[in-house]
Structures are given as C-alpha cells and as structure tokens.
Amino acid sequence: MASSSYAHWMLDQEARALLARLDRVKPFVLSAPMVLSASLLPAAQIAIERFLGAGRRELKQRVQAYIAWLQNDGREASAEELQRRFVFLRLRFNAVLSQLELFHQVISQRSENEQGVWLSGLDVVAADALALPEFYNAPPVICYLDRGVGAAIRRARTRLPGGGENPVAVIRVPRERMVGSGIASSLIHEVGHQGAALLDLVPSLRQALQIKQQQASEPMAWRLWERWISEIASDFWSIARVGVTSTIGLIGVVSLPRPFIFRVNVDDPHPTPWIRVKLSCAIGDALYPHPQWRRMASLWDSYYPIGALDDERRALLARLEASLPEFVQVLTTHRPKALRGRSLPEAMNVAERAPRQLSSLFATWSKAPQQMYRARPSLVFAVLGQAKNDGGISPEDESDLLAKMLTFWAMRSTLDTSEYCAATPRSRTRALAA
Template identity: 70%
Template structure:
C-alpha cells in the first residue's frame, strides 16, 4: 500500500499545467482570465489530492500498522478514485485546449472566445465568467455552464461551449454559439426562475392551458433562442433553420420530456421573437419560407392540431418574453437590456453599406454586431457565402490578436504593425 500510494504521487507529479505542455501560437491561447481560472482549479485539485496521499502514507506508517489490510486497501481505493476524477477533469479541459494547437483553427477558436465574451457581457447586471470554445462533430452546440458541478466534484471555473465543426466558418456558427451563451446569461439573470411563475399564471387564464404548459416546459431553450435573436437578428433564425432542418419526422417530433420545443414551432417562435424585438417584413418572409420546407398539410390530424394551437399563441408568448422585467434587470425589459434595437434590420443594412465604403470601421465594432451585420447582408443577398467565410476568418484572427495582446478592449481596432489588412467587402 505504501508503494502504491507513492506511485500515485509520482503519477500526480507528471500532471503539468497546460501552459507548459500545450503547443499553440500566442493568438490561439485562452483569454488570460479563462487560462488562470482553469489552471487554479486544476492546481487546487492536485494539491488537495497530494495532501490526502501524504496523510494516508503517514497514517500507514503510524496508526495504520495496526489496521487490517482490508482497511488500508479501502482507504487507498478512495484515493485512487479521487485521482481518476482529477484525470477526468484534466481530460475535459485538455479537449478544449488541445485544438488550440491546430493551424488556423486555434486562432479562430480564440476569436470565438472573444465573440462569446461580447455576447455575454451585460455590464452593471452581473460579472460574466470566462468563456472557452471548442469544436466537435454533429450539428448542434452545447454548453457546460460556469459554476456548475464537474465530474469528480468542484465548480466549473469557466463556461465551456462546444460548437459544431461543420459550421466553421460562416455566420451560422454565431447562431449556435450565442444560443449557448444565452443559457449562461439566463442563469446569471435567473430568467427561467422569474419566467416560470408568469407562464404558470398564464395557464390559469388561457383558454388553452396545455399550450402554456408546453411553453413552461420548454422555457430554458426558448430564452436562449431569444438571447441569440436579440444579439444577432435574422442570422440567428437562419442558423437555427440550419440546425433543425432534419428529415420530416424529426421536425414534427413531439416529446414533452425534451426541453427543446418541436423544431417546426421553434423556428416559427424565433421569427415571432424577432418581429417583437425588431419589427420588419423579413420575419414573416422567413416564416413563410420555413412553411414551404415543411408544409403542414400532410401532417397527421393530432400533431397538426397541436402545432396550430401552439402557433396561435406565438405572438402572445413573444410579447411576454421581450417585455419581461425580471428583478435582476432592475426595471428594464429583456428586449431593452439586450439592446435589440441596435440590431434593427434597417440599421444592420445601413452599417453594411457604411463598412463597404470604410471597411476599417468593421474591425472597430463589437463582434456580435459584426456577425449580425454580415448575416443580414447575406440574408439580403448582398454578401456571398465565399466572401462571408473569408471575412469572418480574418475577423476572428483580428479579435484573437486583440484579446491576446490586450492592447485595446475587444471590439476595438488594432493599430501599428499588428493591424490586419482589411479586405474589401
């Protein structure tokens, strides 16, 4: 048992901080706050385990001499389980950080960290945790929120967002990314907790209580979609369409145990939220386009009836959400706090025109606004997918450099030799 404990210490000593063993260019590195939070969390775990092992060895060489082999073995087993839990946590963050060593991709991920930080920022209402991004297979994104319990114990020191590799690089990646950011923002503002009593009160007064029960069931995903639409405009809805465009049975799949709304109605709700935040004919055009992709006329009667009942309540729900004034916002509505008016389609189109005349202004703008402007331009047919991809690759690199060097705040232009050549739009 003494040898096994010392061997555990030897293996533990070989777990080096990521800053010593991860090859990457500086621009691909994590934001300093994220790097420090992760390293401190893992270092605390290693130190705590080291103390336990030393304590075990002292016990083994002292009072443990009189203990039975079974007791000594049981105590060691718990130490080894704790060691494996720490390895699980190391592997979790290693998966995030290892991609930073890939050529170009690592820098783009650092740029997406900056986009996430911008989309999550809500000065005066909470202190946003660091956000780190990584890519994985599949079409959907996911988040492991900051301050939630990790495998093996302890609170996650950062938000970890997994985004689909198939969306690199286009404006649609922002839809997935900012939706997940919305989950973190909603938790920081306690939006789900503040909305549930409102939705349950609506069940008591509505002529169709089942509909509002379903909205209550799906509210966590709905709030994240609202965050994305408020920050990005129509590109959020178009990106959502890209995610939920599946074989027809999945688009109309009804599962009340799933926190996600029925995909067909989820897209229609995204359009309704967009129209409530920034009224414009484009929202009804997108909704009609979605209807042509998946018409209701061949749907079975039971599901068609439920979908239509949900559809009838979309405007009321969108108004309730955008006008909601949780205590955390101290009198402001969600729509006001998220500055959705700055994402009006007319303003986004105007900015795109201004940036064509003076491209340097694009590099001085907040990352989430840039995604909204380019996404609007693409939706309007004024920006090709090829040019969009080239622009976003350069912009992500620019944001990565800015956040790494910390020369100026994220969203401001670099000057001097670090300045990236601005391409024509």
C-alpha cells in the first residue's frame, strides 16, 4: 500500500475510533448514581448538560466532516496535510473530555455517603449568599470538596479550558472544614468573587482607590489596597453575610508559620495575612459595631506580635493599619453603578446580621428550633458562628446541628423542585429539558 494511501486508511480508522469513543460519553443524568437529595438543582444540571451536549455535537460534526473530506477532496492531500488536520481534531476531542472531567469531579462526589447530601446543602447556602435579585440574575452554583485549607471558584460566564463559557459557578471548598461554621467563611468568600463580578465591583472600587492614592501623602498603603481589592471585596461579602463567622474562619485559613504571616508580596492578590485579619475585624466593626471585633484583633496580635519584625516591615504594616479606618469607609460607602445609588451594606441588608441580633435569634431558636428551619441558610451560619464565638454552643453540637441543617436544605430543595416539576405543564418541562 502506497504511503499516502496507508496514511489515508490509518487516519480514517483513527477518526472513526474518535466517533466510537465519543458515542460512549453519556450525559451525567444517565451515569451518576446518587440519592435524589444529593443531586444538583435542575438549573445547574440543565446548564451543564446543555453545555457538554453542545460540545459533543460540535465535535461529532467536526469528526464527520473530516471523514467526509477524507473520502473526497482529501484523497488528493499529502500524508502531512491529513495528519495535520487530524491532530487538531484530536486536540479538540481532548478539550471536550477535559471539560467533562471538570464537572465529573464535582458530580461524582454526590454519590459519597452523607457528603453528597451535604454538598447539595452547600449549593443552597451558596445560592442564598449570592442572591441579590434586585440587581442581577445569579447563575447556578455547585460545590465540591478537595484537600487543602483554601477554597477557590471557577466563576460562571468565564472561559473554560478548550473554549466555551462556563455555564455554572463551581466552588471548591476544603474537605477539612466539613462540617463546621468555618466552611461558610470559605464558601461565601468564593461566592463574593462571583457577586463582585456580577456587580462589576472590583473595577469600580479600583477607580476609587486610585483617586485616594493620588491624594495621599504616602501612597504606598493605598497602592497595596488597590492591588488586593479583589480578595478584599470577597472578604467584605463574606462578613456582610455571616458576620464574625467569616473572621473566625479566615483566622483558621491564614494561621501559618510566622514567616508567612508577615510576608508582603505585591504580586500576590491576597493581602498579607497579618493585615488581612486586622482588616476583617475593622470591616466587621464598621458594619456591626461591637466589642468582639477589638477583642478578636487583640487575640490576633497576641498570636503574631510584630515587635520582633525588622523596621521596614513593621513601618509598612503600621502605615497599612493606620489607613484602615479610611479604607474601610471607602468600602462601606462606595456606590457602584450596578447598585443604582446604594452602597453594598445597604443592598445586602447587613442590619439583620448585627451580633446582638444574632445572639437573640440563637436564644429564640434554642427554645423554638423549628424557627431555624425557616430561616435563610446564610443567616443560620451567621447565628451559629456568633453563638460559637459567644460560647453558647460547643464545636461538637455546632457540627451536629449544621450537618442536620445541610441535610434539611438539600432535602427541602429537592422536594420543592419535585413539587414544582409535578405542577409544571408538560410543554414547559419539554422546553426546560431541550
């Protein structure tokens, strides 16, 4: 067989093999075993299946077009040209599979005993923490667990590896935090990244900080606040939703050996850990004035005293700390266009998360637990975190109670969805599944 004929035959076989393997890639609804209450909410499931289905159809069309080309115009092409086109086709095939694997890792955990249901409950918490229906339509949010102490988000509507726009927000939360109120700190910080993107908050704040930087006699502190503003905005979101629960969780994440606590890296979007905790306390005190924030800041000082630092770093941290009141005022009074004249605290209605109100709710729920099951999930985390900080609940009881609440939220969202689907006319269900 001539070299070009052999190449033509070989690549035809390889292309057909791609099609055969592609046909074995099934939708998750046909392959992912889990109890019903651990499953994704329909909006997330439909968005993912539509995205992946479109990728499979597009790839199948490309492979079929390549095979058709081989059988016609490709008969006159060189072996080099045949191979070049096939290589790009196979790269596209692998890109589609990598997108499948991204969501497979998320969905496969839903089959784990208890953990799968708790993850479904965290989806509900995340959706509640993201909700600002007056200002945007929030995308679906799904959660999964991974090792390590930090969380991360792949935001919705951002480009995925291999192309295409991510149909859902995917949040990775640390397994070591399951289950305790600290997981709310990590989870809602990542939710804050998505919320800030939907409000175009970071560019808006960055402009305000650049003005401050130009006006300042010592602009270095403001230059750093501007560099760190993306992570700070997410910390702000977390504090606005769950109060002191956020700061306690943050301390758990950034409690590192001393050299890391004071490392100032202008290339890192995360603030230096020492000042980040002080900033969290300052934001909390601005939103919810209470002695607990100064007590928390003093505790952090006792963990990591700065007296032994070199003069340069101690002076920089002192400048940052001195600028905290003015910087926090910028955060709390900033009114981005997306909020139509409101500040973020006003839009997020932070008044109901004040420490005394949270403590009062805990006392009420202790006598009438059924009321807790009717509260917003993020409020439940805020109340229990405050109670833990007040010494009103033990870590063991907190863990047991949150496990029950996550299970309840997962079950309720599943039953609510089932009831809605049962009452939805068939023509509409067909449209949703299309």
